Amino acid sequence: MHNHHADMSPFKRLLVDLLMASIFILLAAFALWLIWITFFRATFDSGLITVNNQTELEQIATGAGVSREHFHNIDQAVLEGAESTSLCLKCHGNYPHSKAPDVRAFLNAHAFFTACETCHIKPAESDNIVYKWLDKKTGAELNKLEGNPGSYGAMIVSIKIEEDGTSRRLDESADRQFIEEYLALRATFNADQQAEAKFRIHKDISQKPIFCDECHMQNGLLDFRSLLYPPVIANRLETGEVATMITRYNEFYLPTMFDPTSKTRGHNNRPDE
């Protein structure tokens, strides 16, 4: 059988063999990688797992490898508290969103690093509003984001710049003293008095909150770059997987068998909370 390879000069044959061997190795590596991602690559970050060569009995005997933390997976919102200074959380708690089971996890995750008023007090168009990261404890403005995503020890807070140049947080209410008094005495109020007080306390709260896609979009309410995010992350937050995920989850599909609270599916889950 005729083979062109045999007709080549030794040097040319060597070059061809090297080229073909390189292609072979490249393709074989790619094929092995495909097999790796299909069957062996874990969906979690294996770097997070501490390897312990002790047997289970040895671990129990020595106490090694046994978590000394809570048995359940407790997230930082519980361990650290969402924001101790917020009056809202005194009634609504660290997990204030509970009405929409399909999306409440997303909303509560945001509550850990987003002040309530950022979404729930919709500024008027004429208002000059800036959004800043403020330290949860000191209230000081951050000038750098350090730590795991969202865990910067700070919250995104909406701040209104008044015409005279002064600024104030949107949740700074003139009724603060009234709210604190109400919280202290509410057990003594009857239902009508409580309703009246709640109406006054919530008078600044927008009926419809700011929804995810009003911020997670290009030129949205939040300028992620001025919120100290690196450009790559900022782009991702406003155009990439985050914005795409919101579009997908706008009509959230969850099989009925996993949703004990709803008899009908396909409702719009924009939260009204």
Add this chain to the structure above:
Amino acid sequence: MSHGKNERSFVRLTKSQRIQHVILFVSTGLLILTGFMLMGERWVIDMFGSAGNEIFYWRGIIHRVAGVAVTLVCLYHLGYVFLQEEGRSWIKDMLPRMSDATHASQNVSYMLGFRETRPKMERFTYMEKIEYFSVYFGMFIVIVTGIMMWTEQYWPKFWLDIADAFHLGEATLAALAIIIGHIFSVHYNPHVYPMNKAFIDGKISESMMKEEHGLWYEREMERLAAEEAAAAASGGGRNNA
């Protein structure tokens, strides 16, 4: 048939078939490359740095363009095999036959050393037929699921998740089949190494045809002999006139 430098060669792929094959392999290569970028290791993606967003933006565009190209060539091929004489001859020879099972078992025996000679096979061997019809199956899966994911706003997440799993699964299978089954067996085949040029010039050498497609070779030889005899007869007739 034509005569090469040292030996005769026969037409293995026509111009139309070669063009279809080029469009198929270029677009499939781009689809594999741009598709599996989504499964890329984090450290590789991080190497793109600030250009990552731009690269991934173009990744999506190229993947869709290549997807459209592969869909069009598949549709063209369907028209080709049903509407054109050349295509009908192709699909007729490609259809599975009982003899393929016999050839498969004989070929396995030959490769295991239980048989002295390779079985004489047709224009398309059983392996080529399996590969060819696998492309139909695979293309159907990836095109349908690809269109679903492209029009994701019209589909419930439940179906999109299924489409995603099928698209990735079939793409993985197809990529492995192309690398291991096609490239290695076609181009790293010792008969033609370092490259089977049939996809460029459309020719197969007489020796390879005899070795790998013995029955087809014998038929071609009979046809050529008949043609030559007919030509000789008609030439003789003219001489007699």
